[in-house]
Amino acid sequence: MTIPAIQAYSLADATAPILNKVGWSVDPQRAVLLIHDMQQYFVNFYDQQQEPISRVIQHIGQIRAAAEAAGIPVVYTAQPGDQPVEHRALLSDFWGPGLKDDSALTQIVPALRPAANDTVLTKWRYSAFQRTELKKQMAQWQRDQLIIVGVYAHIGCMQTAAEAFMLDIQPFIVSDAVADFSLQEHLMSLNYIAGRCGKVITTETLQASISSQENSTYPIPGSRHTLLKQLADLLEIAPDEITADDSLLDFGLDSVRMMSLVGDWQQQGLNVSFIELAAVPCVESWWQLLSAKLEEAAA
Ligand SMILES: O=C(O)C1=CC=C[C@H](O)[C@H]1O
Numbered sequence: 001m002t003i004p005a006i007q008a009y010s011l012a013d014a015t016a017p018i019l020n021k022v023g024w025s026v027d028p029q030r031a032v033l034l035i036h037d038m039q040q041y042f043v044n045f046y047d048q049q050q051e052p053i054s055r056v057i058q059h060i061g062q063i064r065a066a067a068e069a070a071g072i073p074v075v076y077t078a079q080p081g082d083q084p085v086e087h088r089a090l091l092s093d094f095w096g097p098g099l100k101d102d103s104a105l106t107q108i109v110p111a112l113r114p115a116a117n118d119t120v121l122t123k124w125r126y127s128a129f130q131r132t133e134l135k136k137q138m139a140q141w142q143r144d145q146l147i148i149v150g151v152y153a154h155i156g157c158m159q160t161a162a163e164a165f166m167l168d169i170q171p172f173i174v175s176d177a178v179a180d181f182s183l184q185e186h187l188m189s190l191n192y193i194a195g196r197c198g199k200v201i202t203t204e205t206l207q208a209s210i211s212s213q214e215n216s217t218y219p220i221p222g223s224r225h226t227l228l229k230q231l232a233d234l235l236e237i238a239p240d241e242i243t244a245d246d247s248l249l250d251f252g253l254d255s256v257r258m259m260s261l262v263g264d265w266q267q268q269g270l271n272v273s274f275i276e277l278a279a280v281p282c283v284e285s286w287w288q289l290l291s292a293k294l295e296e297a298a299a
């Protein structure tokens with residue numbers, strides 16, 4: 001069996017109201033966006049001028065932009081081509097040899113090409129957690145929510161959601177930003193996730209929940225990783241050039257840049273002063289100070 005040629009189906013039908021069991025909300029400071037297997041090989045089984053995939057790609061693009069503006073890390077998964085038989089194992093029995101090692105097939109579709117700061121994980125099994133660094137990376141980022149978009153809803157997206165749930169990570173699947181083999185399988189995956197392991201949201205509700213901070217250039221950082229990315233952006237250098245304990249003044253931080261950053265955080269309600277931060281201008285000290293303020297605010 002290989003992947004069937006997929007008949008077009010209406011995305012509106014696939015986003016019929018789903019009864020969620022949980023009232024979880026996406027928190028930009030806890031979430032990671034997973035763009036799942038949006039490789040040309042898997043997308044080629046659709047008529048790309050028609051729904052669902054045409055609108056799903058548009059929605060994923062909107063979600064990715066909103067996530068980046070809200071400081072939410074973006075992670076892609078992509079399967080390698082020409083997988084050795086011993087690595088592919090039982091997948092071959094269901095899906096044949098898989099995709100060839102041809103960049104025209106292994107690439108992420110051009111409309112969703114990963115940015116330099118995004119993370120691209122090589123994927124070996126249905127779940128994005130299997131044999132990848134996703135769990136470890138989320139722990140390092142101190143994030144425990146996973147927003148899932150991409151293909152295919154009832155296979156890798158649903159399996160990833162179920163495994164996230166079992167890893168104590170809150171999965172959110174975006175009903176109009178995933179696509180499947182059929183409307184029936186699309187709906188089956190959404191109902192399973194809503195009833196057993198996660199929350200079903202839409203592109204619109206997701207954008208509303210993260211856009212509150214989107215108007216600020218620099219959202220309040222919810223992790224050391226986000227703080228580092230904001231400072232790198234502000235100083236126009238790569239994040240890995242900034243060491244944890246060296247003075248940020250050595251990397252070009254000046255009072256004007258500092259005021260713009262602190263001002264954005266203060267406008268969003270973070271109780272931190274320029275003086276406090278200027279006293280110890282290094283990433284590690286700033287993160288210790290900010291995380292204490294965030295905990296104080298959450299108490
Ligand atoms: O070829 C494959 O490996 C696959 C085909 C279709 C869906 C599966 O998730 C994927 O593993």
Ligand SMILES: CC(=O)C(=O)O
Nearest residue numbers: 037126151152155156
């Ligand atoms: C597309 C794919 O590999 C999956 O659904 O896991």
